[in-house]
Amino acid sequence: MKKIYTILLAATFAFLFSSCIDMMEDVKDVEKIEPISVSFKVSAATGFIPKGGSITPDPNFSTAGVDVIFTNVKTGQVFRGVTGANSIATVDIEPGVYSISVTGRATHDGYQYFINGNVPSISVFEDVTPEQANTDDKYRLVVRPAKVGSMCISEIYYCGIASYYFRDQTYQFTNNSDEVFYLDGMCFAQLHPNLATASLPTWPDEDGDGNFVYALMVWQFPGSGTEYPVMPGESVVVAQEPRDHTVNNPNSYDNSMADFQTWTGNASRYNPDVPNLTYIFYTTLNRTQWLTSVFGAAFVIYKAPEGTTVDEAYYQDPAHYQSEVNLTSKYAKIPADWILDGVELLTNMSAMHMKRVPGFVDAGGTSVEETYCGKTVSRKVVEKRADGTPKYQDTNNSTDDFQINDRPAIRRNGEKVPSWTWYKR
Amino acid sequence: MKNKIFKIAALLVPALFAGYVAIAQTGTKAAIERAALENIWTNNTENAAGGMVDAPTLMANAFAGYDYKKGDFKPKQVGEKINSLVFHTDGGGIYKNVGNMYLWGDFTYTKDDISGAKWNATLADPTRDMPFFVADENVSKWKNQTYEMNFKAGFPRLINNHLIIGIAGGYKAALAAKQLDPRPLTRVSDLNVMPSVVWEFDPSNSLGAVFHYASYREDGSPENVNHLHDQKGWEMVAPGFFNEGVLASFAGINRLRNYNANSLGGSLQYSFKNEKFKVLLSGDYLYRVEDVLCNYTKPQMSGTVKKTVWGANFAAQYNATEKDRIFFRYRFDNNDMRGIEYFQTYDNTYEIQSYITDAMFERSKFHKRTQTFNLDYMIAEGDAYTWKFGLNAKSVKDNFTYYVPESHKQINNLFFGADVTYNWVIDTKNVFTVNVNGGVNNNSRGTFEYGGVKENNKAFTDFALMDFIYQSSDYTKWGFNLTYSFCGLKSLSSLFVSVGFENFKPSGDNTTWGDAIKKFPFLAPYHGADQEKSIFGRRNLVSVKVGLTF
Numbered sequence: 001m002k003k004i005y006t007i008l009l010a011a012t013f014a015f016l017f018s019s020c021i022d023m024m025e026d027v028k029d030v031e032k033i034e035p036i037s038v039s040f041k042v043s044a045a046t047g048f049i050p051k052g053g054s055i056t057p058d059p060n061f062s063t064a065g066v067d068v069i070f071t072n073v074k075t076g077q078v079f080r081g082v083t084g085a086n087s088i089a090t091v092d093i094e095p096g097v098y099s100i101s102v103t104g105r106a107t108h109d110g111y112q113y114f115i116n117g118n119v120p121s122i123s124v125f126e127d128v129t130p131e132q133a134n135t136d137d138k139y140r141l142v143v144r145p146a147k148v149g150s151m152c153i154s155e156i157y158y159c160g161i162a163s164y165y166f167r168d169q170t171y172q173f174t175n176n177s178d179e180v181f182y183l184d185g186m187c188f189a190q191l192h193p194n195l196a197t198a199s200l201p202t203w204p205d206e207d208g209d210g211n212f213v214y215a216l217m218v219w220q221f222p223g224s225g226t227e228y229p230v231m232p233g234e235s236v237v238v239a240q241e242p243r244d245h246t247v248n249n250p251n252s253y254d255n256s257m258a259d260f261q262t263w264t265g266n267a268s269r270y271n272p273d274v275p276n277l278t279y280i281f282y283t284t285l286n287r288t289q290w291l292t293s294v295f296g297a298a299f300v301i302y303k304a305p306e307g308t309t310v311d312e313a314y315y316q317d318p319a320h321y322q323s324e325v326n327l328t329s330k331y332a333k334i335p336a337d338w339i340l341d342g343v344e345l346l347t348n349m350s351a352m353h354m355k356r357v358p359g360f361v362d363a364g365g366t367s368v369e370e371t372y373c374g375k376t377v378s379r380k381v382v383e384k385r386a387d388g389t390p391k392y393q394d395t396n397n398s399t400d401d402f403q404i405n406d407r408p409a410i411r412r413n414g415e416k417v418p419s420w421t422w423y424k425r
Numbered sequence: 426m427k428n429k430i431f432k433i434a435a436l437l438v439p440a441l442f443a444g445y446v447a448i449a450q451t452g453t454k455a456a457i458e459r460a461a462l463e464n465i466w467t468n469n470t471e472n473a474a475g476g477m478v479d480a481p482t483l484m485a486n487a488f489a490g491y492d493y494k495k496g497d498f499k500p501k502q503v504g505e506k507i508n509s510l511v512f513h514t515d516g517g518g519i520y521k522n523v524g525n526m527y528l529w530g531d532f533t534y535t536k537d538d539i540s541g542a543k544w545n546a547t548l549a550d551p552t553r554d555m556p557f558f559v560a561d562e563n564v565s566k567w568k569n570q571t572y573e574m575n576f577k578a579g580f581p582r583l584i585n586n587h588l589i590i591g592i593a594g595g596y597k598a599a600l601a602a603k604q605l606d607p608r609p610l611t612r613v614s615d616l617n618v619m620p621s622v623v624w625e626f627d628p629s630n631s632l633g634a635v636f637h638y639a640s641y642r643e644d645g646s647p648e649n650v651n652h653l654h655d656q657k658g659w660e661m662v663a664p665g666f667f668n669e670g671v672l673a674s675f676a677g678i679n680r681l682r683n684y685n686a687n688s689l690g691g692s693l694q695y696s697f698k699n700e701k702f703k704v705l706l707s708g709d710y711l712y713r714v715e716d717v718l719c720n721y722t723k724p725q726m727s728g729t730v731k732k733t734v735w736g737a738n739f740a741a742q743y744n745a746t747e748k749d750r751i752f753f754r755y756r757f758d759n760n761d762m763r764g765i766e767y768f769q770t771y772d773n774t775y776e777i778q779s780y781i782t783d784a785m786f787e788r789s790k791f792h793k794r795t796q797t798f799n800l801d802y803m804i805a806e807g808d809a810y811t812w813k814f815g816l817n818a819k820s821v822k823d824n825f826t827y828y829v830p831e832s833h834k835q836i837n838n839l840f841f842g843a844d845v846t847y848n849w850v851i852d853t854k855n856v857f858t859v860n861v862n863g864g865v866n867n868n869s870r871g872t873f874e875y876g877g878v879k880e881n882n883k884a885f886t887d888f889a890l891m892d893f894i895y896q897s898s899d900y901t902k903w904g905f906n907l908t909y910s911f912c913g914l915k916s917l918s919s920l921f922v923s924v925g926f927e928n929f930k931p932s933g934d935n936t937t938w939g940d941a942i943k944k945f946p947f948l949a950p951y952h953g954a955d956q957e958k959s960i961f962g963r964r965n966l967v968s969v970k971v972g973l974t975f
Contacts, residue, residue, distance in 0.1 A: 020687035033786035094829040
């Protein structure tokens with residue numbers, strides 16, 4: 001019996017000892033980190049981009065002069081480069097995992113295009129030469145050029161106010177073009193995942209790469225085609241619960257003049273004066289209220305092309321929703337070409353690697369950095385029209401386009417109210 | 426189960442020693458203190474065989490204590506208020522009934538109620554050298570419990586009374602529970618084994634060696650009880666370097682931190698003694714590697730800490746006369762720690778489904794050199810002493826480097842202290858021991874050149890920066906300890922009651938680290954040397970003990 005104990009004891013110590021030695025050997029010759037030089041190529045592609053397949057960039061689409069921004073996901077340090085005539089940017093960075101965003105404009109066939117894109121996470125640990133960037137797809141970003149749109153998301157108040165008050169969440173959309181825009185049928189979607197995360201969903205191969213975004217909730221504006229015109233410089237306000245919130249919480253504000261509300265069926269959270277948006281798709285419906293993350297969700301607005309009707313029935317069709325690989329929850333599938341604008345709201349600016357929105361929708365992200373602080377994000381004004389309405393900065397990169405405001409405001413830059421709004425009738 | 430083992434041990438350890446030591450007559454607090462100083466091997470080395478060389482008189486004590494600490498002159502992660510209950514017992518010596526073996530053991534149970542701690546949502550002891558952990562900004566309470574037991578055994582001499590074999594070991598288990606979201610229940614287990622030998626050339630000269638193996642495990646995952654309110658979290662990798670995110674129930678940053686450390690080391694000792702002198706020279710080396718994982722099922726590395734510690738120690742005792750005794754001790758420690766960070770990607774291939782390491786780099790270096798010096802003069806009386814005068818000094822050079830983006834922190838501190846103890850024997854039954862001590866810490870260098878991009882983040886301004894200011898603060902310290910021993914109990918040496926107090930007062934001289942903080946407007950009131958007000962207030966420690974010596 002004694003022998004068995006001795007053998008057991010010896011075996012235990014031998015096991016402990018060998019695992020201890022292995023562990024020490026693993027880190028014996030670890031190298032010290034040194035800076036590296038990395039080249040990165042930006043190309044433009046049109047049409048469906050297959051997943052993992054070969055993407056054929058359009059050789060006639062020049063991407064010279066585009067900013068390439070490397071953001072280290074761990075340290076938050078930002079390194080910038082600009083593409084040359086060979087569409088390659090070279091920057092000196094530290095080895096690590098980066099999110100790379102590409103931002104710029106290009107003219108092609110007489111149209112203005114946003115050249116925006118991003119790689120949420122790429123690992124670079126050694127020098128990458130321009131020759132490698134030319135031949136290795138890993139160091140090339142093929143961007144989907146996006147035509148410069150008309151309607152934009154101009155302000156979002158999402159973080160709530162002390163103490164833990166979030167019923168005053170508000171979203172504003174502005175016609176940033178010089179032409180009338182018909183709101184009828186436009187959709188406003190909250191994207192999946194609700195919270196920024198480093199583990200992005202894996203979608204089936206059939207969807208390709210960057211051809212769709214996926215929504216948890218889709219709201220649709222009413223109208224049959226031309227009932228809700230939004231003139232240049234006019235804006236539309238959508239609130240979770242339009243009311244004078246200072247009655248409930250003196251720290252909050254009055255958004256009772258919202259044009260629409262996102263009501264999910266809670267009778268005690270309803271303003272009968274304000275028209276409802278229709279929810280035409282949801283993954284899980286919260287009947288208490290439509291609360292989006294106070295840490296920052298991601299949103300897009302989109303409109304189907306003429307001839308396609310998007311409504312509740314549309315999203316009953318399995319072709320129009322999608323599930324993550326090996327999972328069952330359903331998410332609305334929104335074609336990239338339909339998107340008018342999108343904004344990535346991050347927990348904080350160092351969470352850029354957790355972006356959910358594809359780069360061609362929003363190459364960056366914005367954040368108020370805190371929760372329940374009453375701050376909002378809104379687009380920067382670049383000029384004013386003759387009637388005093390603002391023209392907003394829209395480079396499809398919310399990091400650059402948005403500013404942080406200490407308090408929410410309705411039409412803070414003198415946007416006009418559409419003639420059809422409920423309190424004007 | 427673990428608790429049961431410790432409860433049994435708590436009863437057995439004093440009982441074991443009480444039985445044998447009843448014959449010993451020594452036992453006031455002063456006597457225990459003197460014995461510790463004079464047992465040069467057991468006081469200065471981990472060599473259990475060295476206990477046979479010291480051949481200490483049998484002695485044991487047990488006490489229950491209460492400690493109270495309050496004040497904000499502390500690292501941010503340490504509680505502003507700490508109430509601690511302590512039960513401790515230790516004892517041992519040469520046991521004639523067990524073949525003249527040297528046996529010694531201790532057991533300690535500590536329960537800490539901590540409040541006002543910040544920037545820690547993982548570690549049971551945030552002051553241990555561990556840069557990889559999850560932090561939060563909430564001012565939190567913690568309830569911690571620690572059980573610790575150690576033993577030493579030195580076996581009878583072999584090979585013509587030249588060779589002594591010994592073994593020492595210890596086990597510590599701790600539980601730390603944060604009381605506010607995000608809240609971990611952190612468990613610690615720490616095991617060490619130290620076999621040792623001593624070769625006695627003759628009664629004066631001895632050479633010893635110790636082999637050291639230790640295994641440390643710690644595990645904590647901050648969870649939210651209130652699922653409606655996600656919490657902000659920081660995955661720390663070094664002071665000022667972190668990844669900020671959300672600690673949500675089903676998403677956000679990785680919450681779990683699972684620590685697994687192994688240490689190997691050893692030490693060599695040489696001692697000389699005659700009637701007047703005792704000298705001990707020792708050198709030790711320890712290599713420790715600690716992996717930090719943030720996922721159990723799909724092991725994902727958060728980082729690794731590689732630590733090399735070596736030190737040298739010189740201790741001496743000179744008996745000028747029968748009563749006049751001088752003790753000297755100098756120790757040098759070189760602590761070199763490297764932080765290794767990993768870049769891993771998840772391989773979703775069916776056969777693999779695990780994280781693959783793409784690269785690993787040494788990214789941070791923590792280098793600390795510590796020199797301590799102690800000089801005590803004692804007027805011996807019986808088995809204790811009447812007066813003891815002590816001088817002590819400690820020099821710490823603490824450097825931190827983050828390679829890319831390049832950041833440096835350098836802190837040099839020099840502490841000078843003195844203490845006087847008077848052991849007032851009123852009569853054969855009543856003894857008062859009074860100790861008064863004080864000291865001054867002078868910071869000669871405090872620079873923090875931060876090259877990161879998050880200097881406006883709370884985890885830098887409220888944590889890394891404030892801890893730097895704390896570490897590089899000048900301060901004065903004073904304290905006293907009053908012990909009353911009653912020696913009139915029949916089978917016991919003494920019953921004692923002790924009250925202690927310590928006060929740490931930071932100075933307002935902010936000149937050394939002034940440059941480092943000038944760019945932070947919120948610290949503007951503290952720029953310059955003419956400030957009477959310090960950034961920190963005082964910190965006071967009160968302790969009360971009631972115990973028995975056997």
